[in-house]
Structures are given as structure tokens and as C-alpha cells.
Amino acid sequence: MSQHEKFAWGSLFASLLAWLFLTMRMTEDWAVVAASPRHMIWTYGTVVILMIVAHAVLAGLLHARAGSGTQKDERDLAIAARAERIEGVVVLVAVNVLIIQALAEAAFAGHALPRADLGTLPVLFYALLTVLFLGHTTSQAVTIWQYRS
Amino acid sequence: MTGPTRRGRVSNRVRELREAAAMTQAELAERVNASRQTIIAIEAEKYAPSLELAFRLARGLGVPFEEVFSYAD
Numbered sequence: 001m002s003q004h005e006k007f008a009w010g011s012l013f014a015s016l017l018a019w020l021f022l023t024m025r026m027t028e029d030w031a032v033v034a035a036s037p038r039h040m041i042w043t044y045g046t047v048v049i050l051m052i053v054a055h056a057v058l059a060g061l062l063h064a065r066a067g068s069g070t071q072k073d074e075r076d077l078a079i080a081a082r083a084e085r086i087e088g089v090v091v092l093v094a095v096n097v098l099i100i101q102a103l104a105e106a107a108f109a110g111h112a113l114p115r116a117d118l119g120t121l122p123v124l125f126y127a128l129l130t131v132l133f134l135g136h137t138t139s140q141a142v143t144i145w146q147y148r149s
Numbered sequence: 150m151t152g153p154t155r156r157g158r159v160s161n162r163v164r165e166l167r168e169a170a171a172m173t174q175a176e177l178a179e180r181v182n183a184s185r186q187t188i189i190a191i192e193a194e195k196y197a198p199s200l201e202l203a204f205r206l207a208r209g210l211g212v213p214f215e216e217v218f219s220y221a222d
Contacts, residue, residue, distance in 0.1 A: 002184060073182070073183040073187050074183070074187070074199055074201075075186070075187040075190060075196050076184065076187075147186070
């Protein structure tokens with residue numbers, strides 16, 4: 001297994017753990033709680049720091065083990081480029097789903113649509129961060145899949 | 150076409166020529182400035198190298214380009 005694939009596995013698990021932390025802080029019984037701005041700022045800061053620390057530790061560990069073997073060659077760059085393209089598509093689709101959801105709720109209030117009140121800050125905060133995590137985990141999963149296929 | 154997993158009509162004899170030259174994948178990788186995983190993927194024809202890497206491979210194996218790579222019509 002290449003160092004870049006190991007990094008992708010580590011990054012995937014780190015982002016899933018960070019998203020679980022976010023979900024634990026922001027939801028209760030599968031519904032987003034009415035969190036205060038201070039609570040959300042603290043949560044956001046912790047998630048950002050968790051991700052930075054996790055990726056710095058991963059990079060440090062892999063560099064210590066592999067040394068110059070962590071340098072990307074053209075195949076690694078091609079794999080990273082494809083993963084980023086797919087991540088972009090996933091984020092684009094997810095943001096559009098949120099936009100359509102918000103517009104549909106406003107236009108068809110009272111209808112039997114799945115409810116996700118994006119007009120409230122906690123739901124918007126959780127939804128946007130989830131979209132970012134979805135994009136990142138997709139990118140790492142695609143990277144792993146390409147290395148293994 | 151260059152790509153991470155594309156199986157095209159470009160075939161290669163990298164493994165055969167490398168083994169004939171008594172070279173390991175790691176040695177060839179170092180010679181052409183690529184990773185061993187990339188050499189493995191090229192030998193398995195899971196990855197089609199760029200033109201530049203293809204020329205470096207031929208040079209690294211000490212044979213003309215057309216002896217390493219061929220294109221099926």
C-alpha cells in the first residue's frame with residue numbers, strides 16, 4: 001500500500017470521526033438542536049483544529065516512515081486530480097439539493113416534504129459542514145478506490 | 150491516454166524488459182523518478198503513463214521507445 005493510500009485511509013477515518021463529533025454536538029434524536037452561536041463557534045473551532053491536527057499527525061507519521069517516498073509522482077497527481085473533480089461534483093450536487101430543499105419549503109409550505117429548516121442558523125451550520133465532510137470523505141474514498149483498482 | 154485506471158489499447162512490455170535487465174521494480178522506479186506502485190500499475194496495464202514517463206521508462210530500460218510500448222489498431 002502506497003503512503004498516499006495510507007494517508008487517504010487516515011484522512012477518511014479522521015474526517016468521519018470529526019463529523020461524528022459534529023453530529024454529537026449538533027443533533028439529538030436525529031434532529032438538529034437549537035444551539036447557541038457560542039456553542040456553534042466552539043464546535044466549529046474544535047472541528048477545524050481536530051482536522052488540522054489529525055492531518056498534521058498523519059503527514060508526520062508517514063513522512064517519518066517513508067521519507068522521500070511521500071513525494072507524489074504523476075500517477076498520484078492524476079489520482080488526486082480525479083478525486084478532487086469528483087469531490088467538486090458531489091459538493092455541487094449537495095449544495096443544489098440544499099437550495100432546492102430551501103426553495104421547495106418556502107414555496108410549498110405545509111406540504112408533506114421532508115423538513116429541514118435551513119432558515120435557522122444551527123441547521124444551516126450543520127448542513128453546510130456536513131456537505132464539506134461529504135465532499136472530503138468522497139474524495140478520500142475515490143482516492144482509495146483508484147489506488148486499489 | 151494517460152489515466153489512473155484506464156485500460157486502453159496501449160500495451161507495454163515493461164515487466165518483460167525489466168526482468169530481462171535483472172532489475173527490480175524499485176530500481177526501475179528510482180531510475181525513472183516514479184513510485185514502485187506506479188511501476189506495478191503500469192506493468193499490470195492499469196495505468197497508462199504520460200508520454201514523458203513512457204520515454205523515461207524506455208530510457209531506464211535501455212531500449213527504444215517502440216520496443217516498450219505498442220498501440221493496437
